[in-house]
Amino acid sequence: MKVILNSEQIEQILKDLAGRIISESPRELDIAVIGIRSRGEILAQRLSGRLTRQLGKDVPYGTLDITLYRDDLNSPQGTAQPQVRTTEIGFDVDDKIIILVDDVLYTGRSARAAMDALIDLGRPRAIKLAVLVDRVGREFPIQADYAGYKADAAPGELVQVFLSESDGKEEVVIE
Amino acid sequence: MSKRIDSFTHKRIHEIMALKRKSKQFKWQRKHLLGLRELSAEEIIYILDTAKGFEQISTRSVKKAPPLRGKVVVNLFFEDSTRTRNSFALAASRLSADVIEFTEKASSVSKGETLLDTARNLEAMGIDIVVIRHGAGGASKLLSRNINACVINAGDGFCEHPTQGLLDVYTIRKIKGTLEGLKIAIVGDIAHSRVARSDMWAMTKLGAEVIFVGPPTLMPTQLSRLPVSVSYSLDEVIEKVDVINMLRIQFERLGGNPFPSVREYSHYFGLTVERMKRAKPDIMVMHPGPINRGLEMESEVADGQNSVILEQVTNGLAVRMAVLFLVNQAAAQRH
Numbered sequence: 001m002k003v004i005l006n007s008e009q010i011e012q013i014l015k016d017l018a019g020r021i022i023s024e025s026p027r028e029l030d031i032a033v034i035g036i037r038s039r040g041e042i043l044a045q046r047l048s049g050r051l052t053r054q055l056g057k058d059v060p061y062g063t064l065d066i067t068l069y070r071d072d073l074n075s076p077q078g079t080a081q082p083q084v085r086t087t088e089i090g091f092d093v094d095d096k097i098i099i100l101v102d103d104v105l106y107t108g109r110s111a112r113a114a115m116d117a118l119i120d121l122g123r124p125r126a127i128k129l130a131v132l133v134d135r136v137g138r139e140f141p142i143q144a145d146y147a148g149y150k151a152d153a154a155p156g157e158l159v160q161v162f163l164s165e166s167d168g169k170e171e172v173v174i175e
Numbered sequence: 176m177s178k179r180i181d182s183f184t185h186k187r188i189h190e191i192m193a194l195k196r197k198s199k200q201f202k203w204q205r206k207h208l209l210g211l212r213e214l215s216a217e218e219i220i221y222i223l224d225t226a227k228g229f230e231q232i233s234t235r236s237v238k239k240a241p242p243l244r245g246k247v248v249v250n251l252f253f254e255d256s257t258r259t260r261n262s263f264a265l266a267a268s269r270l271s272a273d274v275i276e277f278t279e280k281a282s283s284v285s286k287g288e289t290l291l292d293t294a295r296n297l298e299a300m301g302i303d304i305v306v307i308r309h310g311a312g313g314a315s316k317l318l319s320r321n322i323n324a325c326v327i328n329a330g331d332g333f334c335e336h337p338t339q340g341l342l343d344v345y346t347i348r349k350i351k352g353t354l355e356g357l358k359i360a361i362v363g364d365i366a367h368s369r370v371a372r373s374d375m376w377a378m379t380k381l382g383a384e385v386i387f388v389g390p391p392t393l394m395p396t397q398l399s400r401l402p403v404s405v406s407y408s409l410d411e412v413i414e415k416v417d418v419i420n421m422l423r424i425q426f427e428r429l430g431g432n433p434f435p436s437v438r439e440y441s442h443y444f445g446l447t448v449e450r451m452k453r454a455k456p457d458i459m460v461m462h463p464g465p466i467n468r469g470l471e472m473e474s475e476v477a478d479g480q481n482s483v484i485l486e487q488v489t490n491g492l493a494v495r496m497a498v499l500f501l502v503n504q505a506a507a508q509r510h
Contacts, residue, residue, distance in 0.1 A: 065228055067228070068241065068242045068270075068500075069240065069242075073504065074242075074245075074246075074503070081202050081504060083224070084225045084228035084497070086227050120237040120240065121237070
């Protein structure tokens with residue numbers, strides 16, 4: 001097991017991501033942050049806090065459950081049985097810049113599912129993808145707009161993100 | 176690390192994570208839903224938790240999600256139904272399945288044979304899920320043993336109506352938080368009610384105390400074998416209960432004269448405004464529909480502030496989506 005990010009580095013990445021999101025988003029447009037369950041939700045919440053403070057206007061956050069949009073639901077290769085949980089987005093996504101947040105971008109399949117799920121909720125002005133860790137191994141033509149740490153993990157390895165709210169500790173490891 | 180996370184959100188995230196850890200151990204494995212008697216409390220709670228995730232599909236801009244895309248659901252109803260049938264059809268289409276409505280009025284052939292013949296025809300069409308309602312108890316079980324598709328019981332004889340039981344406990348859980356320790360009266364024609372049976376299994380498994388209330392002529396036999404207490408007087412129980420579920424008098428099933436007159440029944444077992452005055456202020460009033468207004472329940476009560484009758488219908492949709500989703504998942508992972 002190798003620790004690739006510690007707690008300070010995670011905070012620094014979130015700070016950088018927030019800075020880049022602000023500098024690249026037109027001031028006149030509304031931004032909202034939506035996290036993919038489960039750890040994307042926590043990161044989205046932290047990002048929304050930073051953006052709200054720095055922009056001086058409310059940047060709401062929500063949570064997206066992508067289970068119903070997964071591409072392995074009816075496939076015998078789908079190993080785990082995913083539990084359907086709730087999507088909680090208390091604002092209108094129409095015409096907003098949606099910052100979609102996940103902890104790790106790997107195959108791109110979750111991001112694909114999340115985009116389909118989002119579009120069923122309305123028509124955002126744009127969807128931008130922000131991730132803490134950008135891991136090599138894409139299976140879909142999807143790239144992050146705002147990527148934190150670039151990890152070069154081997155196919156059998158596992159990149160795991162631990163966050164204090166859910167795991168009681170704050171680090172990213174490869175095992 | 177952010178210090179701006181309020182304690183409420185913190186607590187919620189912990190709950191979600193606890194749920195996630197728990198659900199990792201649990202796996203839904205039934206490709207048929209035939210009744211609630213055979214389900215564990217854990218399985219029932221898993222369905223209810225899953226249903227929560229389906230509620231929002233009905234409230235957003237595109238009221239459809241793709242998990243049953245390319246699947247075919249057959250509504251095989253040998254008895255009349257509006258609510259259940261439409262609810263299943265809508266639930267299946269919201270999950271992107273194709274729905275076939277199969278109506279077959281009872282023929283002169285014995286019901287068992289008709290059913291299996293029909294089943295073979297359905298198999299030949301390549302369907303994935305059969306939702307069946309039949310006048311004979313055990314019909315869905317018989318079907319499940321003879322076809323490869325998933326089978327969901329939408330009511331069989333006087334035995335079970337599992338999705339009604341599930342939507343009832345879902346509604347109670349949503350409003351009261353838990354069923355643990357609640358006193359629930361199920362009132363009316365218990366003998367002919369599959370709803371009463373499915374409710375009884377689900378409610379008692381989740382920790383509620385169930386009281387069957389009605390005239391002796393409308394009580395089932397062998398009551399002592401069931402996990403319920405019995406009362407022949409609504410006035411005796413009305414003050415004690417947290418939830419009251421008023422069953423419909425099913426005139427189409429009643430033989431003989433189980434009660435002297437409709438008026439007398441209504442006098443002793445109807446939920447009237449007068450009786451409601453003696454009930455707990457937060458009593459939940461339920462009815463599986465369709466209501467005989469003025470008979471088992473006065474209109475003022477059916478439309479009153481304690482009534483959750485329309486919420487039951489709305490919740491039924493989410494519960495049925497969850498059941499369709501889960502049986503299909505179990506089938507997909509068996510291949």
